[in-house]
Amino acid sequence: MPRSRAHTRERLLAAALDVFAEEGFGRSTVEQVCERAGYTRGAFYSNFTSLDELFLAMWEGRSAQMLRAIEDAVVAAESDGESDAVDLDVAAARVLSVIPVDDRWYRVTSEFTAHALRHPELRVAMAEREAAIQSVILPLVESALARAGRSVTDRSALGRALVAVHDGTTAQVLLEPDRTDVAAARTDLFLCVLRNYSEPNSPSENK
Incomplete structure (x- = not known):
């Protein structure tokens, strides 16, 4: 171009x-x-060709930027310390720190999602893009979990749960921006999802 x-x-x-x-x-x-x-x-x-196409291009660009930031955060977490092991809590905190909780973007995406639900072709396009994002994120998550001594038990469910927690907690944080406990709960919920959809590689693994 x-x-x-x-x-x-x-x-x-x-x-x-x-x-x-x-x-x-x-x-x-x-x-x-x-x-x-x-x-x-x-x-x-x-x-x-339309505002719909423009929004999808906007979403693609922002998603690519976010995925690069997540990959860098995972690499940084894996590089910490002298051990080959990754502390799952530290890795999750690093990743969440680069995922923006953006008031304007949340409003726009929420409105476009409602718009897409009224148009089958857009609904399909959004579902496909969500799946594409998950296909990039999940290998990074699996890598971090493996370095933390854990294996994913249900890959599809993990991907959907991460998206659900992100969307839900983003709304909560934006509605109550001064509540530090709400922001802290966001991290806790992500950790719960990671642990609930993975298992230790050995009975003695407690991370």
Whole structure:
């Protein structure tokens, strides 16, 4: 993709996030996005066919950025200390520290999810992208668990449980941002999921 077109695309994506967050996805228009980005409708339609496609591209970009950060956090946790073993609590805390709890992004994704539920083709697209994200995250989680002396017992259930805990606790943290106990419970719940869907490699393993 030529540099100028890539720059236009990035500006449209950034402008769209602002517009979606302020106006709500369902009330946003192509014209509002173009006005915020400083482009014409022609520039928009040279890059995207619709606001739906733009959102999915936005989601793909943010997901890729998050996955890189998670991979770096897992590698950092595995590099700590002199032992080959990983402390599961430390690894989980590192990973959660790089997963953003973002008010604007949560609002936009929640609204788009409701929109997608009314359109079968978007519902399928979102489910496929969720599965693609899990396919990248799960090997990282399995690697960290293996270094902590544990093996996954139900891979599919673990992936779905991690997504459910992330979505649910994100809402709780955003609703009560000053509650440190709510934020702490987020980490505890992730650890519960990791332990409940894995088992020690030996009876003496307590991590």
